[in-house]
Amino acid sequence: MSSPVTEALKERRAIRRYLPQPVPEELVREILAEARWAPSATNTQSTYVYVLSGEPFERFKADLRMYAESEVPEAPDLVNTREMRPQLKARQDELFRTRAEFIAAEEAKMGIKPQTPPVSPMVAGADVFGAPLLLILAMPREIGIPYGCFDAGLFAQSIALAAHARGLGTCINGSNVRYAELLRKVLPNTEDKYFIIAIAMGYPDWNAPINRFPRTRIPVDEFTTFVR
Numbered sequence: 072m073s074s075p076v077t078e079a080l081k082e083r084r085a086i087r088r089y090l091p092q093p094v095p096e097e098l099v100r101e102i103l104a105e106a107r108w109a110p111s112a113t114n115t116q117s118t119y120v121y122v123l124s125g126e127p128f129e130r131f132k133a134d135l136r137m138y139a140e141s142e143v144p145e146a147p148d149l150v151n152t153r154e155m156r157p158q159l160k161a162r163q164d165e166l167f168r169t170r171a172e173f174i175a176a177e178e179a180k181m182g183i184k185p186q187t188p189p190v191s192p193m194v195a196g197a198d199v200f201g202a203p204l205l206l207i208l209a210m211p212r213e214i215g216i217p218y219g220c221f222d223a224g225l226f227a228q229s230i231a232l233a234a235h236a237r238g239l240g241t242c243i244n245g246s247n248v249r250y251a252e253l254l255r256k257v258l259p260n261t262e263d264k265y266f267i268i269a270i271a272m273g274y275p276d277w278n279a280p281i282n283r284f285p286r287t288r289i290p291v292d293e294f295t296t297f298v299r
C-alpha cells in the first residue's frame with residue numbers, strides 16, 4: 072500500500088547538514104498548527120515548543136561550543152542513566168560505523184580531504200548542523216515524566232512529518248538539550264518545565280553525504296510478538 076502518509080513515514084530521515092536559507096516564521100507556525108493534532112494523554116497537550124533563531128540562537132551555539140571545547144559534563148533536565156543492553160549497543164555501533172564509512176567514501180569521491188587533526192564530534196556538533204532553526208520541546212514538571220515525554224515524542228514525529236511535507240528537513244536530537252543551563256540562558260523563566268528534546272530544522276543540503284547514507288531497520292519479527 073502507498074499513500075502520502077506511508078511514503079512520508081519512510082522518506083523522513085534525520086537531516087544533519089542544512090542550507091543557510093532561512094525558514095519563514097509563518098511556515099513554522101503552519102507546521103506547528105498541523106503537529107498540534109498529535110495525540111496527548113487526556114488531551115492535556117502538555118508539550119511546549121521554543122523556536123530558537125537569530126541572535127539568541129547564535130549565543131546558544133557559541134556557549135555550546137565553549138562547553139564542548141572545555142568538555143563540560145552533560146547536565147540535561149532528564150538523564151539517561153542505565154547502560155544499554157548489548158543488542159541495542161550493537162545497533163548504535165552499526166549506525167556510527169556504516170555512516171562513517173559512507174561519508175568517507177563519498178568525500179573521497181568529491182575530493183574532500185579528512186580534517187587533520189579530527190575535530191571532536193561534540194565541538195563539530197556545536198554549529199547544530201548549520202540549521203537556521205532549533206526547536207526545543209519541553210514539558211511541565213508536575214505532570215510526570217512518562218506521559219510528558221510520550222506526548223512530546225508524538226509531537227516531535229508530527230513536527231518532523233509536517234516539515235517533511237513542505238520540503239524541510241529535521242533532526243530530532245538529544246544532543247542540543249544536554250546542557251539545560253545553557254538553554255535557560257536564552258529561554259528564561261523555564262524552571263517549571265523539563266527540556267526534553269531538540270529538533271533542528273531547515274532546508275536540507277542534499278549534496279552532503281551525511282544526508283544520503285543508507286539507513287537500516289530491523290525486521291518486524293525481531294521486535295514483535297504475536298500472541299494468538
Ligand SMILES: Cc1cc2nc3c(=O)[nH]c(=O)nc-3n(C[C@H](O)[C@H](O)[C@H](O)COP(=O)(O)O)c2cc1C
Pocket residue numbers: 083084085086087166242243244245246247268286
Ligand atoms: C530521542 C532521540 C534522540 C536523538 N538524538 C540525536 C543526537 O543527539 N544527534 C543526532 O545526530 N541524532 C539524534 N537522533 C536521531 C537518530 O539518530 C535517528 O533518528 C536514527 O539514527 C534513525 O535515523 P533516521 O531518523 O534518519 O531514520 C535522535 C533521535 C531520537 C528519537
